[in-house]
Every structure is written in structure tokens, then in C-alpha cells.
Amino acid sequence: METSATSDEAMMKRYANGDVSAFDKLYTRHELPLWRYILRLCGNRATAEELMQEVWFAVAREAATFRTDARFTSWLYTMARNRVIDRFRTAHPHKSLDMVESDSGHTLMDTLADEHASPLQAAEQSEQGQSIIVALGRLPREQREAFVLQVDAGMTVEQIASVTGTTFETAKSRLRYARERLKDLLREHA
Amino acid sequence: MNTPDDESADELTRAYRASKGEAGGPSAATRAAILAEARAAARRRTPAANDSRYGWRAAAGIAVLGVAVILWRQASHSLPELGATPQRTAATRPPAPAEQAAADAAGANEAHAGAIPENRAAPLATAPAPERATAKDEKEVQSKASPARAREEAPQADTQLANVQLARASAQAAAPIQAAAPIQAAGAIRKDSPDYQQLLQSEFPEVWNAAGQPPNVWVVMDARGKVLRKGTLSPGAGVTADQPFESQRPWQMVEVKTASGSSLQLAVMNVN
Numbered sequence: 001m002e003t004s005a006t007s008d009e010a011m012m013k014r015y016a017n018g019d020v021s022a023f024d025k026l027y028t029r030h031e032l033p034l035w036r037y038i039l040r041l042c043g044n045r046a047t048a049e050e051l052m053q054e055v056w057f058a059v060a061r062e063a064a065t066f067r068t069d070a071r072f073t074s075w076l077y078t079m080a081r082n083r084v085i086d087r088f089r090t091a092h093p094h095k096s097l098d099m100v101e102s103d104s105g106h107t108l109m110d111t112l113a114d115e116h117a118s119p120l121q122a123a124e125q126s127e128q129g130q131s132i133i134v135a136l137g138r139l140p141r142e143q144r145e146a147f148v149l150q151v152d153a154g155m156t157v158e159q160i161a162s163v164t165g166t167t168f169e170t171a172k173s174r175l176r177y178a179r180e181r182l183k184d185l186l187r188e189h190a
Numbered sequence: 191m192n193t194p195d196d197e198s199a200d201e202l203t204r205a206y207r208a209s210k211g212e213a214g215g216p217s218a219a220t221r222a223a224i225l226a227e228a229r230a231a232a233r234r235r236t237p238a239a240n241d242s243r244y245g246w247r248a249a250a251g252i253a254v255l256g257v258a259v260i261l262w263r264q265a266s267h268s269l270p271e272l273g274a275t276p277q278r279t280a281a282t283r284p285p286a287p288a289e290q291a292a293a294d295a296a297g298a299n300e301a302h303a304g305a306i307p308e309n310r311a312a313p314l315a316t317a318p319a320p321e322r323a324t325a326k327d328e329k330e331v332q333s334k335a336s337p338a339r340a341r342e343e344a345p346q347a348d349t350q351l352a353n354v355q356l357a358r359a360s361a362q363a364a365a366p367i368q369a370a371a372p373i374q375a376a377g378a379i380r381k382d383s384p385d386y387q388q389l390l391q392s393e394f395p396e397v398w399n400a401a402g403q404p405p406n407v408w409v410v411m412d413a414r415g416k417v418l419r420k421g422t423l424s425p426g427a428g429v430t431a432d433q434p435f436e437s438q439r440p441w442q443m444v445e446v447k448t449a450s451g452s453s454l455q456l457a458v459m460n461v462n
Contacts, residue, residue: 015232023228027221035215052216056224060231132205151203182202 008072016063023063027056030073033152034080040136040148041084051087055080077153077163081145135185143178146171386446386456393420397448404448408441408457418461 004010008029014022034055039048058079066075136144142164149155149163161171215221391398394407410419444456 015228016235018232018235020229020232023232024225027224027228031221032215049216049220053220053223057227060224060228063231064235132202132209136206147206151206179202186202186205 009068009070012063012066012072013068015060016066023060026059026072030076033154034076036152037077037145037148038080038084040144040152041081041141042087043137047087051080051083054083058083071159073153073155074159074162077149077155081163131186131189132182135182135189138185139178139181143174143181146174147178147182150175386444386458389417390446390448390454390456393417394422397422397454399449400452401450402452404452404454406455406457408459410459410461412461 006025008026011022011026015026035048035052038051038055039045042048042051055076059076066072136147139147145164146160149160150157155163157172157175158168160175161168164171166174389409390407393409397404397407406423408421408423409417411417442458442460444458445453446456447453
């Protein structure tokens with residue numbers, strides 16, 4: 001169980017004070033959940049590698065300004081989300097930002113993913129199927145994001161709302177719709 | 191109790207977690223770059239923090255600073271206060287004789303000069319200071335305050351001492367003289383003190399027998415009451431009780447009467 005001495009916030013404080021081993025532990029703790037979050041959002045491994053690097057570089061550089069009364073997980077995933085959105089804006093400067101917030105089935109992340117041979121599509125064609133991953137890739141971006149934040153990052157609905165900049169009710173609805181849609185897709189696949 | 195939806199949701203979560211391996215993780219190069227940047231950023235923030243010698247350097251610096259402070263304090267305490275005394279304030283001056291005597295009589299040695307009622311305070315006359323009277327003079331006189339040397343060099347020392355005390359009295363002339371509270375009657379003299387009237391008679395016979403207004407006089411005595419040095423002041427001249435002569439040792443002002451009943455001020459200093 002995580003104690004106050006080994007909490008993310010305490011580790012960040014230790015790292016800000018020069019303890020590099022604290023950063024190593026923090027990175028090990030959050031590496032895979034954050035990686036999956038970025039990858040599920042952008043749908044491209046190469047882009048995810050770049051974004052992963054950007055996010056952790058920012059963590060290292062801004063450690064001194066991190067407020068220990070803030071929740072590290074929320075801070076980390078908010079940075080990651082903002083960088084994913086910035087990346088899309090850079091790649092598609094002429095597309096409306098409304099698309100970023102669209103609840104339609106063709107969100108900017110889906111568009112971005114469709115332009116590359118994403119692992120989700122590859123998985124769909126693989127022998128194992130990886131049906132749930134394929135189904136997840138078909139969810140609207142907001143629902144997919146909420147689901148990944150809950151299952152991968154272990155966030156509460158309140159934290160998901162904080163990271164995604166929505167209300168508690170909106171985050172809760174997105175989670176509910178995500179689960180219902182996933183079940184439907186899995187049934188169809190079966 | 192779980193609903194079918196909850197069970198389905200849990201199943202969904204389990205299925206997703208079982209397939210998470212598909213995502214793998216970032217490449218080793220990405221991981222290495224991130225950790226390298228973390229180290230570089232830490233070094234940039236605290237350049238010396240990762241240096242193993244930093245702690246020793248910091249400790250040595252603190253130790254040197256501590257020693258310097260101790261030396262400075264010792265040096266400042268050992269310095270004589272001669273140069274800093276001419277404008278001594280009422281807050282630091284010693285008890286006035288009248289108060290001292292009254293306090294001693296009551297067994298209260300902690301009495302302070304500032305508590306003297308105004309109607310008991312009587313200013314002492316002051317005289318112009320000799321121009322060459324300096325702290326150096328005072329120090330020289332002090333250094334000769336041992337009984338043996340004092341007897342040998344009494345005539346010269348008397349003159350120097352009188353100069354210094356007069357200079358000090360002059361320096362105080364501009365400020366209200368509150369500390370000079372002379373004892374109003376010989377009866378106020380401490381019982382364990384020498385008989386100052388007898389002292390006046392034996393040490394200053396010309397003053398004791400003087401007709402008219404006698405001059406004020408001063409004596410330096412050792413702990414046994416032996417007079418080491420003595421002298422007279424010009425008519426109207428006096429010293430104030432808040433004029434320490436040697437370190438923090440003040441003059442004690444005593445009012446005594448001559449044979450003819452005239453009052454005069456006797457300034458007494460006790461030295462070890």
C-alpha cells in the first residue's frame with residue numbers, strides 16, 4: 001500500500017530536491033499506464049513514443065514547480081492529454097478545434113489513428129483478435145479516454161473529470177456509455 | 191449485490207486488462223532518454239547536490255562560520271568600554287548613591303536608579319573639561335589603579351584622573367543629570383561603609399577645616415577601605431554617579447559635612 005513517504009507527491013518532492021532515484025521509481029510506477037493512455041488516444045506507436053518522451057521531460061523539468069498538495073496523477077495525465085491535443089493541432093492546423101471536443105464517432109483522435117496503420121487495426125487482423133482493443137478503438141475519443149483513465153490509470157470519476165476538464169456527471173456519463181458501447185461491440189464481434 | 195451490468199463491467203475490465211499486453215511499452219531508447227533527461231534536469235536544479243563532496247564542503251563552511259562568530263564575540267567582549275561611555279544613557283547607568291543606600295538599607299540590592307523620585311534627585315554641578323582628556327588618559331590611569339603603583343604615582347595619577355572625570359562630567363552637561371542623586375544626610379551612608387566624615391577629616395584636613403563652601407573631593411579605595419588615591423575638584427565641580435571609571439564600576443556619591451557644617455560631595459570608587 002502506498003504510504004505518505006512513498007506517495008507520488010512525496011516522490012516528486014524528493015526528486016525536486018535532487019533525489020534521482022525517486023524519479024526512477026515514479027517513472028516505473030506510471031510508465032505503462034501512461035503509455036497505454038497516450039497510445040489509446042493517438043493510436044500510433046511512433047507518435048506515442050514522442051509524446052511519452054515529451055511528457056516525462058516536462059515532469060523532470062517542472063518538478064520544482066510541482067505543488068505537493070496537488071495530485072500527481074491528475075497533473076501527469078493532464079499534461080499528457082494537452083500534448084496529445086497539441087500534437088493533433090500541429091498535424092492538422094486547418095481542422096476545427098470543435099472536432100477535438102466532438103462526441104461523434106469520428107473524432108480527431110480517430111482521424112489521426114486512421115491515417116496510420118495503428119496497432120488497433122493490426123490487432124484486429126491478428127490471430128488473437130484482441131477484440132476488446134479493437135472495440136475500444138471504435139469508441140468515441142472522449143469515451144475511450146474516460147475508460148482508459150479509469151481502468152489503466154485507476155482514476156476515480158472525479159479525477160477523470162478533472163483531467164478531461166469536464167464535470168463529474170459528464171465524466172460519469174462517458175464512462176457508462178463507453179462500457180455499454182464496448183459490450184455491444186464485443187457482442188457483435190462474437 | 192452485483193447487478194448483471196456490474197458483473198459485465200467487471201468482466202469487461204478483466205478482459206481489457208488481460209489484453210493490455212498488446213500495447214507493450216515504450217521502447218528502451220525512449221525510456222533511456224527519459225531517465226537521462228531526469229538526471230540532467232536534477233543536476234541543473236542543484237548543481238552541487240549530486241556531488242558527494244557537497245555535504246563536506248557545506249559542513250566545513252558552516253564550521254568556519256561558527257568559529258568566526260565565536261572569535262568575533264570573544265573579541266568584542268574583551269574590548270574595553272572606555273571609548274563607548276561618554277554618552278551613556280539612563281538605561282545603562284548604575285544606581286545612584288541615594289537609591290543605592292536606601293535599597294541597601296532595606297536589603298533590596300536590585301533597586302534601580304531610574305526609580306528615584308524626582309524630588310530626591312539633585313543635579314551636580316559640572317565643570318568645563320580639560321581639552322586633552324581622552325579615553326587613553328583614562329586607560330592609563332586605570333592601569334595604574336593597583337594599590338602599590340597608585341601610591342607611587344599618586345600625584346600624576348591624581349591629575350590625570352581628575353582630568354578624565356571632569357571630561358566625563360562635561361560630556362554629560364548637555365543632558366539632564368538625573369543620576370546624580372547625592373545622599374542628603376550622612377545618616378544615609380551604609381552601615382558597612384567607612385565613616386566618610388572621618389575619612390574626610392583624615393584624608394582632607396584642609397577641606398574638613400575649610401570655612402565657606404568647600405570643594406568637592408574624590409577618593410579611590412580598595413576593598414578594605416584603604417585610600418589609594420584622592421583629590422579635590424574645583425569649587426562647583428563634581429562628578430556624576432553615572433560616570434563609570436573602570437569598566438562598569440561607577441562612582442558612588444556621598445554627601446558629607448565639614449567641621450563647620452558645610453555640605454560637600456565625596457565621590458568614592460571602590461576597586462579590587
